[in-house]
Amino acid sequence: MPTRKPRLAALLSPERAADVVDQATRTLLQERFEVVWATAEHTIRTTSPTHPAGSARPGTPAAIDPGAVAELAAGADVLLTSWGTPPLAKELWVRGTGPRVVAHAAGTVKNLVDPAVLELGVGVFSAGPRIAWSVGEYCLGAMLTLGRRLPRFDSAVRAGGWKQTEYRGHELAGAKVGIVGASSTARALIAMLKPFGCDIAVYDPYLNDQRAKELGVRTTTLEDAASAAFLSIHVPNVPETKGMITRDLIENLPDGAVVVNSSRGPAIDQQALIEHAVGGRIYAALDVYDPEPPTFGEDVLRSQNLLLTPHIAGDTAEGHLALAGYVLRDALSWLEAGTRGPSFVDPKTWSIAA
Template sequence: MTRLLMAISPARADDVCDPATRTMIESRFDTTWADDQLDVATLRRLLPGRDAVITSWGTPPLPTDLLGADAGGPTVVGHAAGTIKKLLDGEGLARVTTFSAAPRIAWSVGEYCLSALLTLLRRLPAYDAGIRSGGWKPVAGPGREPLLRGLELRGSRIGIVGASSTARAFIELLRPFGVEMLVHDPYLDPARADALGVRPASLSEVMACAVLSIHVPATPETEGMITAELLDRLPDGGIVINSSRAAAVDNEALIAAADSGRLRVALDVYPTEPPDLAPEVLQNPNLLLTPHIAGDTGNGHQALVRYVLDDMIAFLDSGTTHGPSWVDPANLAITA
């Protein structure tokens, strides 16, 4: 029987492992569950002799010297969370076959992006603020035409920066709306773009779209890539959604554009978290602010262990099958 270490605190296990999966783990594996004292010393005590390990948020970095068959430690790692960059160093990644729930979390992020886009297109924060201040539909002129009116998503032109897993989820969710999607990503080849149903585009082309959604990893190449000058190219009334990395954008310029009313902006990530935002920023109905929860849903989190575990089992049984949660070491430098 495969010896599995669940290197996840009890509270985190309740968050990312549904009861049915817990039952399956107990029947399928010789399982050891970590307790609340989950630190490096605990890992060094529990990892030897294990065939596989499942980790999540809160798991300390795995000691490289205890990984792999030669070290008598796990050869398979399943990360029931997103990025593995803080969990494994390059040498450790080379010693094990690794699976990550990042693609599953990406679906939650895609849904957030769609909901944020629809919320801002229909001007819901402004309407909500008006109602709360005692107003109703703002109107003007002899015909009493509305001063404030939302827009439909159908037929829009959407600019996407980065063809990451979160972008691909967003793209799939956008398809029923009949939109045109332009994607800027230097690693997106024409065949892959065609399969996604998008058009590869330069950064300048993408910045001319009425909607901009940012989906890039944190790398030296992406830091500061969306400058104030590029933001100026967005059309008046444009929408910007950033659910990926705050460092990719000139945040001061972005908030200033929302403050002026030129752009509407959804922010889920910030240069410092929690952010220290001025009162006028907090009161701006052109800003939709959320606390880094784009990938955080109740049922989504409950599915994370099972998502990686299914691929781990297939790999352990076959020795070759990888599945969608497999982490390709060759792509680590360009992933989140």
Template sequence: MPRLAVAMTPQRADDVCSPETRRLLEDRFDVVWATEKDDLTSLVKGSDVLLTSWGTPHLPASLWAEGGPKVVAHAAGTVKKLIDPVIFGQGVAVFSAAGRIAWSVGEYCLGAILTLARRLPQYDHSVRDGEWKPSYLRGHELRASRVGLLGASSTARALITLLKPFGCDIVVYDPYLAPERASELGVRTATLPEALACPIISIHVPNLPETEGMVSRELIEQMPDGTIIINSARGPAVDQKALLEHAAAGRLLAAMDVYDPEPPNLTAEQLAIPSLLLTPHIAGDTAEGHLALAGYVMRDVLAWLDNGQRGPSFVDPAAWAIAA
């Protein structure tokens, strides 16, 4: 029976591993559950599969100097801070639960879009200020709206699925999105300025040097009045100062779940902007989503071990450079 080392604290294991998944693991593996005091090196040694999550320290390539597990399954998002890509050359298969987290993020984005389109934060402020049903304010429906997405990542694809019942015209800016794949997704490709000209914009780009400052002050200034912009991806992708200035002026409505830096250093005036929806980097954080993460990757690990099948959580080494 292959040996599985669970390299996370007991508290994190309770967070990302459902009782059903625990039973599956105990049935298929000789499982070693880490304690608070376990050393990572001793856990890795002699293991065939390593299950990790948030809080697992970086796995240096030296851990594979004398063998090491042939599978790393990350019950969390990005693996870029977890592993050195050199281990791919040593035949290590890596899996990530980013695809499962993407659904939680997609739901957040849909909720934020509907919240801002109906002007709910502004109505909330007006009621709290004693102003009942202001005549200058009226919300909009999402139905048949044009939506611009920056990036065709797994989170963007989740949002595309969720937008389908609304009959939205979805355009996507992503240099790596082939026209035939866009057709399969039911979207149109666009340039960056074209995507940013949409009345609703959602950002889904990875944290790369090429994406830093992508939504610049100049592009923000060109956005039509009343534009809704959602950033659940990476704070540095947007000129945060410019976005806040235009939101304060009443030109733009924004949902910000990520910031630059984090936590953000927002002033009292910025916190009081009625057209802002502010959340603390929780777009992918749901009770159901977290509890499903270990099962999501481990089902693919078993398919890989049984028949070499690459499931949706398989991390493609060829896409490392553009991965989130």
């Protein structure tokens, strides 16, 4: 008798599937799973800012209709989810059955599954570590861009000017880099910083000296990390991190420091940071805000000390297409051998996860 293929329900719209499922993963799905794909009939367009899909801007993929989840998930061993998948009700598992795996081709799963589901033995996987690499590239690029003052020089040339003799860029090589939070995005950035020979000082209460040694960094206080020439924020959105980069810390940053926030807007005193950047004392790259989207005045929008991006640090063409394959390979290993891959969501670290 041939072995039954596990049944997989793809709880993502056709547009989102095209965004996060590459051709190699489609081949894997065809070979290893019995797949139920959501169709346009299972989706909705929404303008509600509270819906996981966000507002219905042009080009935004449709979301899965919450009323279609039970139908699509019936009899499934694996749920493939992504942005636009509504929260999964505990009722899917209420009879002691339900899917054995949730493979999330996106970042955080905190708005997707109830932590009680993990306690039932359901394997939950998140593509957050793959997205982390894209975020790490963004942070490195922002550091290099602002460290060399490129927006200022670009603006001068566009205005018909030339060299700005009162400004000179700085090298990242050998510089002190403060990192707040040893998350997966921070670890990706740390790996990318290795060739620069930086003094990498990490503040994270959960990072012990042994793990820091393995990463090639040193542990430090928040105050020391925030005294660096380059400061990058990598913390989850939990009560303990709200406002942790205070006005006092920002005021104590060295002149000319570069601050990068790609984690969560509430982690930093945004008003204080912007004041010091607009005033010309420091430089800042902001990809996240509080609130989102932000509303800024002309002084902020014209500032050459600010690099403002619309929450796209983890959004790359190659990165998105890799997401489904990233979690599904780990999900298969878990189903077949009980192996926990890098995308496995550990119930023990749920409270401090992003």
